[in-house]
Each structure stands twice: as structure tokens, then as C-alpha cells.
Amino acid sequence: MLETMLRLQQRLNDETNGEGWEAGLTRQGKRIDWRRCIWLEAAELVESYPWKHWKNIAAEPDYDNIRIEAVDIWHFVMSEALRLNRIEGDGEIASLAERIATTPEYRSFAEGEGERPDDLYEQIAVVESFVAALFRREPIEELTARFFDVARLGALDLPTLYRLYIGKNILNRFRQDHGYKEGSYLKEWNGREDNVVMQEILEAEPGIEPDALYRALEEAYPGT
Missing domain, CATH: 1.10.8 (Helicase, Ruva Protein; domain 3)
Structure with missing residues (x-):
């Protein structure tokens, strides 16, 4: 499943941006910044929580939208992983899938282990930890590991x-x-x-x- 998703994302990016997008530019010469895409989607996910103290903080989080936003984030996480693998790795999608799949965090996620925290502010902190890893320019394995924590917020397996x-x-x-x-x-x-x-x-x-x-x-x- 992981390798299939990576291959589909590669195909989508090739068709949308032109082959060679991993160098950071579309076929029209427009700059690509996958990490900016990720943190903006993460901000939209946080907006699904009633965190604003001047509004109705007793409202329930919109978990349906959290799930959808997490899937949108996954598109961009895989895109960044594919980019880094082309620049820093061997460029092979199968080996990238293996790198991610052999991490403890992926195995835990694949086996359905782990649950989201009960407290909504702790859930938001999970997203913030993910974004912090993004800004620290963490490697692929760390970035995907933190994403799986975010995915659990939407009860995703x-x-x-x-x-x-x-x-x-x-x-x-x-x-x-x-x-x-x-x-x-x-x-x-x-x-x-x-x-x-x-x-x-x-x-x-x-x-x-x-x-x-x-x-x-x-x-x-x-x-x-």
C-alpha cells in the first residue's frame, strides 16, 4: 500500500508539475515548496478544533475534516519524501518505501497500534510537534513518523x-x-x-x- 501511494504521488506530480519537479520548479518555472504546503494544511487541520478562547470552546472537534486534512497533508509529505529521495537517496521508489516501512512508527501505524490523546489541546500539540519537525528540516523517517501521529487524530489506520x-x-x-x-x-x-x-x-x-x-x-x- 505504501509503495502504491508513493508511485501514484510521483505520477501525479510528474503530470501536474512536469518531470524533474524534484529540482524545485514546475515546468513553467514556478518554485515548489512542499514544506510550506504541509504547514498550511496543518493550520487548516488545527482550525477543525474549537481552540479559540473567544468562541464556543465547548464544541466538538470536526473529526471528519481532521481526517480529510490529514490525507491532504499526506500528499505533500510523500511529495517531500520523493523529492529528498531523488536528491539525497537513490531515487528508487521501492527503496524509499522500504526506508519508511522499516521504521518503528510505520510498523506501529500499520498494525493499528496507538491512539489519539483524549484532551483536545494535547491533540493540537501533536500537530505542533509535527510542524516543528518540519521546520527543523528533519529527515524523511522523522517527518513521516510525526505524520502518523497526526493521522491517528482523525482515527486513520x-x-x-x-x-x-x-x-x-x-x-x-x-x-x-x-x-x-x-x-x-x-x-x-x-x-x-x-x-x-x-x-x-x-x-x-x-x-x-x-x-x-x-x-x-x-x-x-x-x-x-
Whole structure:
């Protein structure tokens, strides 16, 4: 599952930014900063908590959104891992997957061990610890280890992370192929957001393959 996700992320980045994006530039010459992407998504995750003392702090955290934000963060964590592996490692995705998979944190996450803290401020501290590792420019293994702590906040396990990642990855590919950058893409599909349609397909067919999911999105897209 880990290697499949890394390969799909590589493909998405190649198609979206152009091959050679690991050097830090898109095909149009625009700078790429995956770590900035990560901490901005992490900030959006924190906004799912009722942490603001001037508002209703008795409200429940929005765990559904925390789960989705964690999956979005995972896209960027893998992108940074792929970049570093191309620059500092051997560039092989299989060996990158092995590096991550042999860490104790990954094995614990894959085996469903560990739980999120009960206190919401302790949960927020988990995100802050992850961002701190990001700013310290920690290596791939440390960055992914701290991410798995964040993933647990949304009650994610490896199969759920995989399923949601596959869905969002293919949807992102579909968006790019249907005019997302040009502004012609339709995000509302007959009164429903594309995210909702994608999740409905996943729920109806939990084991759907990536290419089959793409075809299902194509069939559901307005005007096709």
C-alpha cells in the first residue's frame, strides 16, 4: 500500500508539475515548496478544533475534516519524501518505501497500534510537534513518523488512509485532466461537490482500483 501511494504521488506530480519537479520548479518555472504546503494544511487541520478562547470552546472537534486534512497533508509529505529521495537517496521508489516501512512508527501505524490523546489541546500539540519537525528540516523517517501521529487524530489506520488517499489522488488527477488549472473545471456535479461524488463511489466499491475509479468519475462528470 505504501509503495502504491508513493508511485501514484510521483505520477501525479510528474503530470501536474512536469518531470524533474524534484529540482524545485514546475515546468513553467514556478518554485515548489512542499514544506510550506504541509504547514498550511496543518493550520487548516488545527482550525477543525474549537481552540479559540473567544468562541464556543465547548464544541466538538470536526473529526471528519481532521481526517480529510490529514490525507491532504499526506500528499505533500510523500511529495517531500520523493523529492529528498531523488536528491539525497537513490531515487528508487521501492527503496524509499522500504526506508519508511522499516521504521518503528510505520510498523506501529500499520498494525493499528496507538491512539489519539483524549484532551483536545494535547491533540493540537501533536500537530505542533509535527510542524516543528518540519521546520527543523528533519529527515524523511522523522517527518513521516510525526505524520502518523497526526493521522491517528482523525482515527486513520493504514487501510483507511490508503483508501482515502487513492480517492483524493485520482480525483486530483481527474481535475487536472479536465481544466482545473485553466479554470474550466466543474466542481459541482449536479448539485454535489466532486469530493462527495468520489467518496460515494469509494463507499459503493471499497476495493475499486485507481483506473476504475478514474473511469467512474468520468462517467459521473457533467457533460460526459
